[in-house]
Amino acid sequence: MMCAEVENRLDVYMDRELDPIAVNEIASHLEGCAACSSKLSQRAAFRSRLRAAARNVPGSADLRRRVRAQIGSEDRTPRAWSWRTIAVAAAIVLALGVFSWHTGQDRYIARVEDRLSPIMRVGLRDHIHCAVFRAYLFRPPSPAEMTRQLGPAYSGLLPVVEAHVPSGFRVVLAHRCSYKGRNYVHLIARGGNRLISLVITKRGESEAFERDLRAVASGSDLSVYSSDARPYNIAGFATTGFLVYLVSDLGEKPNLATLEALAPAVRRVLL
Numbered sequence: 001m002m003c004a005e006v007e008n009r010l011d012v013y014m015d016r017e018l019d020p021i022a023v024n025e026i027a028s029h030l031e032g033c034a035a036c037s038s039k040l041s042q043r044a045a046f047r048s049r050l051r052a053a054a055r056n057v058p059g060s061a062d063l064r065r066r067v068r069a070q071i072g073s074e075d076r077t078p079r080a081w082s083w084r085t086i087a088v089a090a091a092i093v094l095a096l097g098v099f100s101w102h103t104g105q106d107r108y109i110a111r112v113e114d115r116l117s118p119i120m121r122v123g124l125r126d127h128i129h130c131a132v133f134r135a136y137l138f139r140p141p142s143p144a145e146m147t148r149q150l151g152p153a154y155s156g157l158l159p160v161v162e163a164h165v166p167s168g169f170r171v172v173l174a175h176r177c178s179y180k181g182r183n184y185v186h187l188i189a190r191g192g193n194r195l196i197s198l199v200i201t202k203r204g205e206s207e208a209f210e211r212d213l214r215a216v217a218s219g220s221d222l223s224v225y226s227s228d229a230r231p232y233n234i235a236g237f238a239t240t241g242f243l244v245y246l247v248s249d250l251g252e253k254p255n256l257a258t259l260e261a262l263a264p265a266v267r268r269v270l271l
Contacts, residue, residue, distance in 0.1 A: 117212035123245025127197040129179040146174035156269040165189045196248040235259040
């Protein structure tokens with residue numbers, strides 16, 4: 001994508017009003033373009049200042065009524081507005097936008113995961129929630145920052161993923177995340193417009209791949225399972241305490257092969 005096209009779409013990108021393909025294209029451009037990344041940072045900082053200003057406004061029962069009245073009044077010019085009123089109005093608009101984004105995201109996830117077994121939905125949801133919809137608004141964090149965000153228990157995953165992702169991919173985000181109340185460890189690698197997620201979550205007492213699926217690969221002490229939820233492929237395995245997933249748009253065989261290459265080192269980190 002060209003800079004002019006990206007710049008014209010930055011606001012809708014930040015509002016999460018684009019489809020996942022467009023989000024990936026813009027995120028890929030931002031990763032390699034310092035000028036567009038800087039403009040995005042400036043717009044995000046301005047929105048943050050608006051939110052901060054709105055938080056300092058004492059709430060009242062008729063706050064929304066007064067803001068709507070001021071917005072809809074024909075005899076008031078923008079010059080007559082106080083900055084505090086503008087901040088409150090902007091915060092309300094932003095809040096409604098976030099609500100709309102979450103609703104669209106949940107509907108998309110529900111549609112894509114419909115064909116999957118419940119245990120495979122666990123990994124897919126976090127990939128779509130974080131890697132596809134949230135993407136990342138700024139330049140990828142440094143390895144030191146990603147290590148800090150993972151925490152001591154999971155920091156060893158970063159070099160493991162960097163060593164085993166396909167050629168042309170690099171880790172752009174590593175952190176702890178959550179969706180619908182479930183916590184995850186999440187590492188994202190990008191190669192052009194393609195995405196790979198390693199998703200790890202604590203295993204529930206009744207959760208087991210073999211209850212719903214047949215293993216596609218088995219070793220002496222490891223069974224790997226795979227599912228297709230186009231355009232995404234999911235492969236997973238379980239340890240005593242964790243469910244581990246690799247989710248990507250690589251295709252079923254490359255996705256499965258990548259997880260099999262990762263599995264031994266990931267298991268050692270999780271012990």
